[in-house]
Every structure is written in C-alpha cells, then in structure tokens.
Amino acid sequence: MGKLAIPLACLIWGICGWKAHSWTVDQTLQRTRWEEQLTTLHEARTALAAGGTTTAHETLRTIPPECVPHLLLCLLIRQGTPLDGTLAAAEETLRTSLHADSQRRNALAGVRATVLIMVALPIFGILLGIVLGVHPLRFFAHGGGSLALLAGVGLQTAGLWWIRDMVDGLPSPLDTSVSQLPLLAALLRAGMHVDDARAQLPPTPACCANLLQLSARQGAPIADQLEALARDRQRQALATCEEAAQEMGVLLARPLGVCFLPAFMLLGVLPTVLELGGAFFHIV
The missing domain is CATH 1.10.287 (Helix Hairpins)
Known part of the structure; x- marks a missing residue:
C-alpha cells in the first residue's frame, strides 16, 4: 500500500486539477x-x-x-x-x-485567492522540508506516512468540492427572467402588437403581467416601463449576488478549518516535524 500511496495521491490531485480547470x-x-x-x-x-x-x-x-x-x-x-x-x-x-x-x-476574487493559497501550502511545506534535509516523499511511501498522505489529499479534495458547491449555490448575478424584456420593448417600439411579440419570445416573468395586459387591451405604450423593470430586477440580482459572495467569505472558514488546515498539517508539517524531531532526540 505504501508504494501505491504516492501515485494514487498524484492521480487524485490530477483529477481534481482537471475538474477545476474544466469548470474554469x-x-x-x-x-x-x-x-x-x-x-x-x-x-x-x-x-x-x-x-x-x-x-x-x-x-x-x-x-x-x-x-x-x-x-x-x-x-x-x-x-x-x-x-x-x-x-x-x-x-x-x-x-x-x-x-x-x-x-x-x-x-469571488478573494475566495479564489484564498483557495489557491491553501491548496499550495502543502506543496510549499514539502519543498521546505526538502530544503531542511527532510525526505517527505520517503516518509509518505511507508507505513503511517502513506495514511497521512492519503488523508491529506482526501481532505483537500473534500475542501475543493465543498467550496465548489458553495460557489455553485450563489445566486446568479443575471436575472434571466427579465433578460428578454429589452428585446420585447424594442419590438413594441417598432409597432408590433404585444401578443405577436410575446409569441416570438420566451415566456415573460409574472412581474410584468399587468403591464402586458394593459398594453394588449388598451394599446398603452409600455416599452419604457419594461426597460425600467428589467434594470431594477437586474440591479437587485447583482446586489443579492454581491451580498451572498461577501457572506461566503465568512463561511469559507468552515472548509478552511475542517479540510485545508488539517491537510496542510498532514502533508506539509508532519513529515518535517517527525523527522527533525526524531533526529533531535536521537542526538540527545
């Protein structure tokens, strides 16, 4: 199992990196x-x-x-x-x-920067151990070191998926329900009847039903109102997304504390501490 731990960890890291790259x-x-x-x-x-x-x-x-x-x-x-x-x-x-x-x-710029730092920390820890004369790869290839390696990689993978779910759960900054309203307003300005225009476009949101009924029955000009409604709804969507992203910056402490920090301790700190500590006590 020890000899397979490092290739297996590299495979998991590679799959996670490929998934993240594909998503981006x-x-x-x-x-x-x-x-x-x-x-x-x-x-x-x-x-x-x-x-x-x-x-x-x-x-x-x-x-x-x-x-x-x-x-x-x-x-x-x-x-x-x-x-x-x-x-x-x-x-x-x-x-x-x-x-x-x-x-x-x-x-999400701050979230991306934090995630990149936390993912890179174990690698820097391993490189630092090599500079100090420790052999972390040899440690990961035997006994409990293999378990620490797989546990650390597993925690990092879980943290990445956790953050991915958090990002996917953010409200959209684009209110797609009103995205066709400017086009509908342009058609009405061009002289097309509201019912004919609606027949050529995706369903309109319920928030403008009264305006559309007023235009269909009385021929009232509603193009300006439709555009104003679209702008208001879009501003609300942007504000909601920004608020949720700021809240996510606080909630990010959960995957950092539960997944990434323990992974850093297992991958970047534990091999160095054990080998240097063992050498120190051996000298003493």
Whole structure:
C-alpha cells in the first residue's frame, strides 16, 4: 500500500486539477461566446446602417439565433420593420450578461485567492522540508506516512468540492427572467402588437403581467416601463449576488478549518516535524 500511496495521491490531485480547470474553461468559453455574439451583432448593425451590398437576408444569417430568434427577424423583414432597434436591444442584453459575469468574478476574487493559497501550502511545506534535509516523499511511501498522505489529499479534495458547491449555490448575478424584456420593448417600439411579440419570445416573468395586459387591451405604450423593470430586477440580482459572495467569505472558514488546515498539517508539517524531531532526540 505504501508504494501505491504516492501515485494514487498524484492521480487524485490530477483529477481534481482537471475538474477545476474544466469548470474554469467552461465559464471562460461562455464569456467568450457572449463577446463574439456582441461583436457579430455590432457588425450586423453597422452593415445594415451602411446599406451597401449587404442585404437584410444576408445579415440575418450572421446573427446568432440565441440572441434574436431567426423567425422573429424574418417576420420583421417581411413587415418592413427596421432591425436596428431589435439588434440594439439584443446587444444591451449581452452587455448586461457580460457586466454581471464581471461583477461575479470580482466578488469571488478573494475566495479564489484564498483557495489557491491553501491548496499550495502543502506543496510549499514539502519543498521546505526538502530544503531542511527532510525526505517527505520517503516518509509518505511507508507505513503511517502513506495514511497521512492519503488523508491529506482526501481532505483537500473534500475542501475543493465543498467550496465548489458553495460557489455553485450563489445566486446568479443575471436575472434571466427579465433578460428578454429589452428585446420585447424594442419590438413594441417598432409597432408590433404585444401578443405577436410575446409569441416570438420566451415566456415573460409574472412581474410584468399587468403591464402586458394593459398594453394588449388598451394599446398603452409600455416599452419604457419594461426597460425600467428589467434594470431594477437586474440591479437587485447583482446586489443579492454581491451580498451572498461577501457572506461566503465568512463561511469559507468552515472548509478552511475542517479540510485545508488539517491537510496542510498532514502533508506539509508532519513529515518535517517527525523527522527533525526524531533526529533531535536521537542526538540527545
């Protein structure tokens, strides 16, 4: 078992590192997709404004369907409705998503730094032991040292998953229920009936049901109110996320105390203390 402890610990560390890397890459790819979609929408608006040789149908093919449904764009083109307002609303939605993602990253910057330090501490402890003339790898390869190694790696793994669950449990900084309201407001400004506009978009949140009913029955202009509602709900989502992230900074003491500090003692301190202490008492 002792000879297998070090390869097994390296395997566990490798799997955890790969999982953490994949999770980070997924978040980065999502942000990259938003940025690419924003660039595509801006170029489409520029092409439409320039007039040139680019037709509305050619521009339509370049617009990501997750930003503006193609059926909706085809309907607007058939009706002769200018697309600029609709594309501008889609751009605003993407900018809101990017801003919310940036706010979440900033709120979790302290958490990420703390986790990186606590994960790296055992490695620094092992390197320090080597500098002091201790042989921690030899210690981990035999007897109780193997148990200490596996226990330390297991505690670090548990701590990482614990923090991952805490981060995943944070409220989203983006209120997706109102993300389509700016687009709906742009369609209403373009002259589309509220029922026709709603039929082309995902379901609207219950908070704007009264406004939509008022517009459907009396034709009341509600585009400004929809945009104001979307901004208010988005500000509330950001504030809730920031508050939860600050609270997480306090709750982070739990995995640090239960998992990471004991892991540091087992991996970075115990081999050095036992070997140096044994050498000291042997000299005495």
